[in-house]
Amino acid sequence: MRVKTFRGSSTATVFAEIKAEFGDSAVILSNKSVEESGRKIHEIMVGVEGQEAPAQTRSTRDDVLGDAMNNIPEWNQEWNQIKGHMMALLKPQMNLNLLAPRQRLALEYLEREGVESKVIMSLFHELRQDPSKAILPVLENIAPVCSFDGGRWPQKFHALAGPHGVGKTSTIIRLALKEKKNNPGARICVASADQGQGKGRLVLRHYADLSGLEFKDLATREDFATLIGESHKFDRIFIDLPGLSGNSELETWLAVCGLTGTCDIAVHLVMNPYFASAQYTAFLKKYRSSKLKSLIWTKLDESCSYGALVNTSFESGLPVSLLSYGSGLRNSLKGAVEKDFWRLIFKHQLPEKDEAVFAKAI
Ligand SMILES: Nc1nc2c(ncn2[C@@H]2O[C@H](COP(=O)(O)OP(=O)(O)O)[C@@H](O)[C@H]2O)c(=O)[nH]1
Ligand SMILES: [Mg+2]
Structure with missing residues (x-):
């Protein structure tokens, strides 16, 4: 034909x-x-x-x-x-020509960025009702941010979960150093539950020693119980979780370690922006948990489109808390704020470097 x-x-x-x-x-x-x-x-x-x-x-x-x-x-x-x-x-159902030109252009752009049709459809239905409706507030409902900076995360325990190599350990180090810099008197503990062959545990211990942070190795359920028991000694505890292989699932893993129930913990799922869409679905299933509270996007500097960020927020209903955009420990992590998030999506601009915060931290 x-x-x-x-x-x-x-x-x-x-x-x-x-x-x-x-x-x-x-x-x-x-x-x-x-x-x-x-x-x-x-x-x-x-x-x-x-x-x-x-x-x-x-x-x-x-x-x-x-x-x-x-x-x-x-x-x-x-x-x-x-x-x-x-x-x-x-x-x-979805004739984009029924929208105001600005609304249509924005949806066409998002489609090109890899935003999935179910998300586009949802946006279309919202915008269709009012040609004067701005797209950003609608998008902000679909993909909210809740910055890790600014005291919006009251939990004492913060654990980073996610597949191998996404940037969990690096993010913990950056977070702990940032916390230390902002509040030199804070009692911070970094703990490694990653008992794999990788050098993540050693790296974490190394930075903890260098920066005057407490380090804990979490190998058994008893280690977790001890840490929970002495949590009153710390203001913040960051836990580096292992990547889960095979059929293991986060909720079961947390329960085995005694981190579900009343434990004052927020788990954050670390993701990279360039996985295939089926993988995001699989990760969200694997890492689903009542303790999973936010998404952290790392390696933003290595991607050429960011539709996955919108899709994953839509799919999970979770806010984005942190954005990371560099392999070094300095100037590569920022609490997620709307301005940075949408600049990244619509202009491919990485967040502005946070010089002041990191300059003296390490
Ligand atoms: N380009 C880039 N590399 C990153 C970023 N975050 C982490 N990395 C690198 O990704 C690699 C794996 O990071 P790591 O923290 O060990 O991952 P983990 O296995 O999840 O703990 C390391 O080489 C990091 O330097 C980022 O935002 N951008
Ligand atoms: Mg690691």
């Missing part, structure tokens, strides 16, 4: 053009109106059986695109065809 897009100022003229070129043999794959420079343009995509191009000179940009589409592999053509049909079916 050949696919070609026709454009014109009215559907009647576009249909006339299609009829002149293909007679009655064209199948309409999609039909939409778009606004360009304030003008309404009608765009109809048709498919015609057979591979032969009509004998006429091809010169316009759309013709070139049409040619390119005819030369792509068959599976790809089929996919384009299916996509066209799907869009036509979805259209009554």
